[in-house]
Amino acid sequence: QKKIVIIGAGVVGCSTAYYLSKMGQRDITVIEQGPLFETGGSTSHAPGLVFQLSFSKVLTTLASQTVETFKELSSDGQPSFYSVGSLEVANTQERLEDLKRKAGVGTSWGMEAYVLSPEECVEKCSLINPDNILGGLYVPSDGIAKPLRAVDIMAKFAESCGTKFYGHTEVTGIKVVDGQVKAVETNAGSFEADLIICCAGFWGPRIGEMVGVTIPLQPIAHQYIFSNDLEELASESGEVTIPLIRDQDNAMYFRQVFNGLGIGSYQHRPLPVEVSEITKYGEGKEMPSVKPFTPEDFFEKPWQDAQGLIPGLTQAGVKKGINGIFSFTPDGMPLLGESQKVRGFWVAEAIWVTHSAGVGKAMAEWIVNGAPTLDLELCDINRFDTYAQSPAYYKKRSIENYEKVYDIHHPFMPPETSRDMRVSPYHMRQKALGAHFNEKSGWEQPQWYEANDSLVAMYENMILKRTGWAAKYWSPIIEAEHLHTRQYAGLYDMTAAKKRLEISGEGALEFLQQLTTSNIDIPIGHAMSTLMLHELAGIKDEIKVIRTAATTFFILCTGAVEASWLKKHLPVSNRVVIQDLTASTCSLSVIGAKASEIMYSLDPRTFTRSKWELGQAKEIFIGNVPVLAIYDSYVGTQRWEFFTTLDQGLQLWDLLFNVGEQYQLIAAGDRALENLRIESLSFRNGKDFWSEHDPYEVGLDHMVDLTKSTFIGKTALLDRKEKGPKLLLTPLILDDPSIVVMGYEPVFDEEKASGFVTSAGYDYSMGKGIVYALLLPETVNKGNELSIEYFGQRYTTKIMSNSAVITK
Ligand code: FAD
Known part of the structure; x- marks a missing residue:
């Protein structure tokens, strides 16, 4: 039994207490600065619309688990969830097409959803003007949550299992000893803790500051308006019966509130709120999560759009409105998990009511079992590198997300704000070649180069022309770069591709053996791809391990979350040191049929083919540039990958580019590389598999050595192997x-x-x-x-x- 202290008794804190109690935890304390349970936080004002389906699998699953949970919670016959269904309407052809795509994704995630004609939409909800829409997406299992009712019932259950709730108790500090949380300090005394879960909503950043952990969220005020009663609803009992309506083209949503409507609008200018301005319960006239209504933001346009869709609103008029506050993040995803900086400091932040109970369940599994059953990489608090923890960055990005929350999102749509955060040393050369950039982990990463436009004519007969959705954020140059790489060679900037770590020290081998599924006691100068599993045998990452000395390994892992996994398992003794080299190094790959010829002509002594086996790694010089060079067959052709320090990266680019010219080497972008990867049947972590899958399910069992005495996840893996793949x-x-x-x-x-x-x-x-x-x-x-x-x-x-x- 762990001593667990949860900060915040909103819907997230109470859901987490509920599921931890269900999973047998009996030493839980919930501390809340406001009254229990109408605390004054966002939950106290949430209208509770639950649109479950999104293009994100994890968010959809968290939402459907929330619905499942809330459906089981009722008191005195009053439910916590009304399954009225939802209609997402389309005003444009583009949106209608997007809704068809979304219905398909619904099938992928196991959620019933179908597209209706305008007339069929009216059959579901007679308030809608069919002339205003082209159709709608209907999700029968969506509905309205009653978050405060759910909170009350979940808290009672947790209390019956021994959880203690303290209202009007403010957390003022956190005691940390040797990097491990020990206690929560409040205005009513100190509470010992092995583990703290910060569920403080938009106050979260203040709690984070108490332990030096950045919680990168931006509180933003959002308009919510109540209409007077509508004639069409006058005869209704006041029970919610009509489906939720979402009009994303006009950035608005609607729900029934007694015989009127509640209308939310994202159409207005962003209204960010400084964390330092936020009050606590009782300090102001209003609740802390409410700002005075700014009518000019609503009456200028949203109100006209609302009446266009629901004509009955004209006669009803507006009763009142609020500007309610809740949290936004730089990538629109929640912030979950244990911070790598402070052991025992967990967060569950920036979560909508829609995902709340699903998050509570996942947090409980994660804490009790060591891993959640659902993959939460995209929500992990450790996913942000240092650059992304600057308030300037995450505020701008979070506001951009607010503005685009209802836009049609293309998978290759680049962000607009906070660009050029990290640039590789070749950036100026890439710009001169007309690179089209997107952002990856803060790095500007070339997608394709205008300089290769002339290749399109060269490969014209072979290039597959794209149309429609697939042709957005695309150019035939991508295909030309792909074909040219196969025939000649491409120079690829791999700086953003992976995180680069050096793991060294007497205990380095033992440490890595425990974390990986293969025997990585390989000869110095060799590289090996292997897997890291979590405790339930899901794949945490596929990593490349390069042994550069007896006790030194150079590691390529997918990103910040995977790097934090390695750091989390670091032994307390100082026999192992992890150094993150990502920001101080860069990487280039020469890939294609002519790759070896190019390298040979650059330096025949070093790059004689007979001197290199596949998977070999050497520390060498190319001209004056010291590099770690690896030779392999990634993407099914010859590849030389080079790592060097940032100061000499540009020299390396110039050396390779200049010698490569006679072999028709081109600078090529990430989109061509991605297609080369797919063509070569190479699967990628985070794209084709994630931590829900085991090696047997995704064809990576050749990276598992079951003769190894132990590694994290081995016992569970044997069990999963026996049961067979899902x-x-x-x-x-x-x-x-x-x-x-x-x-x-x-x-x-x-x-x-x-x-x-x-x-x-x-x-x-x-x-x-x-x-x-x-x-x-x-x-x-x-x-x-x-x-x-x-x-x-x-x-x-x-x-x-x-x-x-x-x-x-
Ligand atoms: P909160 O409910 O804010 O709870 C955090 C708690 O932590 C608070 O009670 C606070 O008092 C406590 N706390 C903070 N600091 C301390 C401290 N130092 N010591 C002790 N206690 C502390 N979501 C949807 O899913 N659907 C919707 O339709 C929807 N519409 C919304 C409309 C409006 C107008 C608003 C405001 C929000 C809406 N949301 C909606 C968002 C949703 O309400 C929130 O995301 C959700 O309620 C957040 O829950 P929480 O438990 O994280 O935060």
């Missing part, structure tokens, strides 16, 4: 080469939804679309023809090989 990652071929799907589309075996797409690209060697999908094992074993649904249409696809999973 899904299998499987390459598929699309019959129609003109269809380029983008990811997350559902796959059907006749009429049965059987899985979903992860990555998709085009295989130029076959002249066909290639798709990876996570499929039910029975579907894979049948090996028959399947179909993929894309924008509401079905396209035939076939499994690529007889084997269930093609191994690399």
Whole structure:
């Protein structure tokens, strides 16, 4: 039993206490500065609309778990959830198409959703003007939550299991000893703690400051208005019966409130609130989460749009409005998990009512079992590198997210604010070549180069032309760079691709052996790809380990979350040191048929092919530049990857580029590299598999050495192996080469939804679309023809090989 202190008794704090209690924790204290349970936080004002379905799998799952939880909570026959369904209407053709795509994603995530005509929308909700819309997405299981009722019931349950709730008690400090939390200080005394969970809503950053942890969220005021009664609802009992309505083209949502409507608007200018300005309960006239209504932001346009969609509002008029505050983050995702900076300091922040109980469940699993069953990488508090912890960065990005919350989001749409945060030393060369940049982990990463425009004519007959959604944020140059790399060679900036760590010290080998699934006691000068698993045997990451000395390893891992996983497991003794080299180093790859020729002509003594085996790594000089060089066959062709320090990166670029010119080497972008990866049947962490999957499900079991005596996750892995896979990652071929799907589309075996797409690209060697999908094992074993649904249409696809999973 751990001594757990939860800060905040809003819907998130109470959901977490509820699930921890359900999982047998009996020493929980919840501390709340306001009264219990109408505390004055965001939960006290949340109208509780629950639109579960989004393009994010994790958010959709958290939402559906919240609905499942709330449905079971009722007191005196009063439910905490009203399943009235939801309608998301389209005013534009583009939105209608997006809703079709969303309905498909609903199938992928196991949520019923379908697109209706305007007339069918009116059948669901007669308040709507059908002339104002082109159609709508109907999700029958959506509805309205009663967060305060749910909080009350969950708190009572937790209390019955021994949880203690303290209202009117303010947390004023946190005691940390040797990097581990020990106690929570309040105005009513001190509470001992092994583990603290910060569920303080938009006050979270203040709690974070108490332990030196940045909680990168921005409180923003958001308008919510109540109409007077509508004639059409006059005869109703006041019980909520009409579906939720969302009009994303006009950035508004509607729900029934007795015989009138509640209307939320994101259309207004962003209204950020400084954390330092926020009061606590009792300090002001209003509750702390409410700012005075600013009518000018509503009456100028949103009110006209609202009446256009629901004409009955004209007669009803507006009763009152509030500017209610809640939290936004730089990437729109919640902030969850234990901070890598302070052991025992957990956060559950920036969470909507929609995801609250799902988060409570996941947090409880994570704390009690060591890992949640749901993959939470995208929500992990440790996902932000240092650059992203600057208030200037996260405030601007969070405001951008507020403004775009209801926009149509394309997977390749670059962010607009806080750009040029991190640039590689070749940035100026890339700009001169007309690079189109996107951002990855703060780095400006070239997607393709205008300088390669002339190649489009050269490969014209082979290039697959894209249309519609797939043609957005795309250029035929991407395809030309891909083809040219296969035929000649491309110079790729890999600086943003991975995090670079050096792990050294007497205990380094032992430490890494415990974390990885292969025997990484490899010779000095060799590289090996291996897996890190979590306690439940899900894949935490696929990493590359390069042994540079007996007790020194250079590691390439996916990102900040994976790096924090390594740091979290560091032994308390100082026999192992982890140094993050990401910000001080850069990386370049020469890839393609001519890669070895180019390197040979640069330095014949060093780059004689006979001196290099696949997977070999050497510390060498290229000209004056000291590099760690690795030779491998990533993306199915010769590749030389070089790492050096930032100060000499530009020299390296120039050396490689100049010598490569005679071999037709081009600078090529990340989009071509991604397609090369897909073409070469190489699966990627975070894209094709994540921590819900084990190595057997995704064809990476060749990276598992079960003869190794122990590694994290081994016991659970043996169990999972015995039980068999839940899904299998499987390459598929699309019959129609003109269809380029983008990811997350559902796959059907006749009429049965059987899985979903992860990555998709085009295989130029076959002249066909290639798709990876996570499929039910029975579907894979049948090996028959399947179909993929894309924008509401079905396209035939076939499994690529007889084997269930093609191994690399
Ligand atoms: P809170 O409810 O704010 O709880 C945090 C608690 O921590 C507070 O009670 C606070 O007093 C306490 N605390 C803070 N600091 C301390 C301290 N030092 N010591 C002790 N206690 C402390 N979400 C939806 O899903 N659907 C919607 O339709 C929706 N609409 C919204 C409309 C409006 C107008 C608003 C304001 C919010 C809306 N939201 C909606 C968002 C949702 O309400 C919030 O995201 C959610 O309630 C946050 O819950 P929480 O428990 O994290 O935070």
